[in-house]
Amino acid sequence: MIITRRSCHLGCLGEHDLIETGISRNDRNTPLASAELAVHRAIYQQTPALAVVHAHPPHAVALSLAETEIVPSDAEGLEMMGRVPILGWHTEVRAGGLAVEIAQALKQCRIAMVHGHGSFATGQLLEDAHNGTTTLEESCRVICLLKSLAVGQTRQ
Ligand SMILES: [Zn+2]
Numbered sequence: 001m002i003i004t005r006r007s008c009h010l011g012c013l014g015e016h017d018l019i020e021t022g023i024s025r026n027d028r029n030t031p032l033a034s035a036e037l038a039v040h041r042a043i044y045q046q047t048p049a050l051a052v053v054h055a056h057p058p059h060a061v062a063l064s065l066a067e068t069e070i071v072p073s074d075a076e077g078l079e080m081m082g083r084v085p086i087l088g089w090h091t092e093v094r095a096g097g098l099a100v101e102i103a104q105a106l107k108q109c110r111i112a113m114v115h116g117h118g119s120f121a122t123g124q125l126l127e128d129a130h131n132g133t134t135t136l137e138e139s140c141r142v143i144c145l146l147k148s149l150a151v152g153q154t155r156q
Helices: 037-046 058-064 075-081 099-105 126-155
Strands: 002-004 018-020 051-055 084-087 111-114 118-123
Touching (some): 037 051, 037 099, 037 118, 051 126, 058 126, 075 126, 111 126, 118 126
Parallel strands (some): 084 111
Antiparallel strands (some): 051 118, 111 118
16 A cells, blocks of 8 residues: 655655555555554455545534534535544544544445544545545535524524
8 A cells, every 4th residue: 555654744745755565564664654554554454445535624623523423515515425424432532543443434435534633535546535535625614604604693
């Protein structure tokens, strides 16, 4: 598998930030891999995914602190993702944690959120997983806007 380097920055990824290591076994590159390696490995082992995108989209993270699942209000989000489960309520979230639970959830759906942390999206291509991530964040922005409209209405 190819995964980003531990502690690298999304805004300035270079070729040297891509680490090649095993899905099932460690090698000399393994210590260089992202702290989320265990989650990515579990997803590749337990689902048909050929690509995984992990991100911290702010509106989705905000909703993950308030809800137990995200149900898109917009047609595109609903069609693409359906319900997005939020995992890790009542557990201390650390990097690489919940690997088994996340992989299990991604057998049923394309995207899962971790409470107060971020999203894991799968696809056959990296572009699919990236699209899922941006669609999730767009849907979450719409949900947040709807919530702020509802708050405005009750104040009138
Ligand atoms: Zn993260």
